[in-house]
Amino acid sequence: MSNIRTTGIDFLLDLNERHSRAFMDLSSERRRYRGEHPTEIAALKCMDGRLHLPVMTQTALGIIQPFRNLGGKFDLGWPFFQVIIEQWVQYSISRGRHCLVFVTYHYARGDTHRGCRGFNYDTNAAKDAAVKLKDQFIRVYGKGAVVPIVCGIETDLDALILHGEDEHSVVDLAKIKHSSQLELEEMLYSLYPSIPERIVRDMIPLVRGNIRHIAEIRQSNRPIEESEHKEWVLGVGRGFDWLHAINTAFIVGPFDPNLTVAIETAARLLKGNIDDGRVDPNGIVLLTSAAYRDEAGPEYHLAKEKALFLSKFAHDIIKERVPDLVPHLQILTGFTDMDTRKFEVIERIDAAPVKKVKTA
Numbered sequence: 001m002s003n004i005r006t007t008g009i010d011f012l013l014d015l016n017e018r019h020s021r022a023f024m025d026l027s028s029e030r031r032r033y034r035g036e037h038p039t040e041i042a043a044l045k046c047m048d049g050r051l052h053l054p055v056m057t058q059t060a061l062g063i064i065q066p067f068r069n070l071g072g073k074f075d076l077g078w079p080f081f082q083v084i085i086e087q088w089v090q091y092s093i094s095r096g097r098h099c100l101v102f103v104t105y106h107y108a109r110g111d112t113h114r115g116c117r118g119f120n121y122d123t124n125a126a127k128d129a130a131v132k133l134k135d136q137f138i139r140v141y142g143k144g145a146v147v148p149i150v151c152g153i154e155t156d157l158d159a160l161i162l163h164g165e166d167e168h169s170v171v172d173l174a175k176i177k178h179s180s181q182l183e184l185e186e187m188l189y190s191l192y193p194s195i196p197e198r199i200v201r202d203m204i205p206l207v208r209g210n211i212r213h214i215a216e217i218r219q220s221n222r223p224i225e226e227s228e229h230k231e232w233v234l235g236v237g238r239g240f241d242w243l244h245a246i247n248t249a250f251i252v253g254p255f256d257p258n259l260t261v262a263i264e265t266a267a268r269l270l271k272g273n274i275d276d277g278r279v280d281p282n283g284i285v286l287l288t289s290a291a292y293r294d295e296a297g298p299e300y301h302l303a304k305e306k307a308l309f310l311s312k313f314a315h316d317i318i319k320e321r322v323p324d325l326v327p328h329l330q331i332l333t334g335f336t337d338m339d340t341r342k343f344e345v346i347e348r349i350d351a352a353p354v355k356k357v358k359t360a
Contacts, residue, residue: 008232008233008282008283008284008285008330009285009330009332009348009350011283012233012243012285012287012332013332013343013345015242015243015245016242016243016341016342016343019061019241019242019243019244019341020242020340020341020342020343022061023061023062023241023242023340023341024340024341026060026061026062029060030060030061030062030063033060033063033205034063037201037202037205038095038096038097038098038198038202039097039098039099039100039198039199039202039203040065040088040091040092040097040098040099040100041063041064041065041099041100041101041102041202041206042064042065042066042067042085042088042099042100042101042102043064043065043066043067043101043102043104044067044069044072044074044101044102044103044104044133045066045067045068045072045104045106045153046068046069046070046071046072046104046105046106046116046118047068047069047070047071047118047250047251047252047253047262047266048106048116048117048118048155048229048231048250049229049230049231049233049246049247049248049249049250049251050106050155050229050246050247051104051106051153051155052244052246053066053102053153054244055158055213055244055246056153056158056160056209056210056213057160057205057206057207057209057210057213058209058210058212058213059205059206059209061241061244061341062241062341064102065088066240066241067081067084067085067253067255068240068251068252068253069252069253069255069256069262070118070252070256070261070262070265070266071116071118071119071126071129072103072104072105072106072116072118072126072129072130073118073129073256074133074255074256075133075136076133076136076137076140078255078256078257079257080254080255081255081256084255089141089145089146092145093145098145098146098147098196098198098199098202099145099146099147100147100149100199100202100203101137101146101147101148101149102149102151103130103133103134103137103148103149103150103151104130104150104151104152104153105119105123105126105127105129105130105150105152105153106126106152106153106154106155107123107126107152107153107154107155108154108155108156109154109156109157110156114155114156114229115155117229117269118265127150127152130150130151131150131163131167133148134148134149134150143194144196147192147195147196147199149162149163149192150163151163154172154174157174157214157217157218158210158213158214158217159172159173159174159210159214160173160206160207160210161173162191162207163191164190164191164192165191165192165193165194165195169190169191171187171191173207173210173211173214174214176211179207179208179211179212181204184204184207184208185200185201185204187207188200188203188204188207229247229269229273229278230247230273230278230279231247231248231249231250231269231270231273231279232248232249232270232273232279232280232283232284232285233248233249233250233284233285233286233287234249234250234252234263234266234267234270234284234285234286234287234314235249235250235251235252235287235288235289236251236252236254236263236286236287236288236289236310236311236313236314237252237253237254237288237289237290237291237306237307237310238253238254238289238290238291238336239289239290239291239335239336239338239341239343240289240336241336241338241341242336242341242343243287249287250266250269250270252266252314254310259313260317263313263314263317263318264317264318264321264322267317267318267321267322267325268322270284270325271322271324271325274325274328281328282328282351283330284325284328284329284330284351285329285330285331285332286311286314286315286318286329286330286331286332287332287333288307288310288311288314288331288332288333288334289307289333289334289335289336289343290302290303290304290306290307290310290335290336291303291335291336291338292335292336292337292338293337293338293339295337300335303335304335304346306335307333307334307335307346308333308346308347311331311333311347315329315331327351328351329351330348330349330350330351331347331348331349331351332345332347332348332349333345333346333347333348334346334347
């Protein structure tokens with residue numbers, strides 16, 4: 001925590017710089033991977049900072065498209081979320097690709113209270129919501145080009161829990177010891193007998209990567225505290241693919257019509273991390289980002305306006321509903337070029353150190 005304690009914003013900017021370089025260095029690897037595994041993959045996830053599927057599946061940066069919200073709660077009726085998903089689907093179909101959507105929930109096998117705070121640690125409720133969202137995707141897109149699957153994420157071992165088409169078919173990858181091509185194909189076909197062969201083949205690298213990752217977590221004897229909540233950043237907006245350091249950020253996407261509630265909840269969780277002594281009170285950052293691809297047109301300038309609006313919007317909510325967090329906040333506002341993952345700073349405000357009050 002020492003580097004975070006005095007330079008929270010500098011840490012984030014350095015992280016983005018390193019991630020952007022790595023992302024661009026991996027461009028040929030992504031092209032090679034997509035040539036072999038063309039399925040477009042999205043993950044609908046909680047804002048919890050521990051849920052990093054590229055790390056958990058040992059997949060090249062930029063392959064899995066993340067969407068985040070409190071508790072992983074989404075609804076295809078939400079106007080903005082609907083537009084973004086439909087754009088993603090049409091982009092994929094126009095290139096002759098299938099769409100695989102991981103509809104996720106998360107929990108910790110060792111302690112309920114290391115689970116999802118967005119669902120008040122109720123794993124069954126989180127799982128039921130994921131099933132409901134999967135069914136909504138099927139109602140909208142049918143069974144064909146867009147395939148949603150329910151996937152649990154167990155954060156003590158970073159294990160994926162694959163739920164099959166039959167609600168009673170579940171595979172915990174932490175219990176899989178062998179990962180030959182044939183064994184993985186048989187397992188996936190038994191879970192998903194009706195999905196296209198192309199998607200099954202393109203799931204295998206993710207499954208195999210997660211099995212390897214779980215083995216590495218076990219071998220490292222990762223301390224339990226590393227799987228607990230230690231987030232010190234509240235990220236609001238889009239373009240946070242680069243923010244993949246574990247236990248760093250609560251990320252609130254701009255999809256939920258009740259965005260105020262999601263921001264307030266994340267702010268309260270951040271304040272709880274301070275109160276419980278899990279994070280340094282002088283290293284707290286409100287980070288806002290918007291995403292763009294076309295620097296020459298209005299999209300670039302619209303992203304800037306969106307980032308500024310979201311920053312003020314989030315700050316006003318925190319001031320009104322979680323005012324005790326305000327003195328701790330550093331503020332970083334910017335936008336992210338999705339072709340390079342480079343974050344451009346619009347505004348930076350470094351907070352003065354928060355002095356601890358001595359008690360008798």
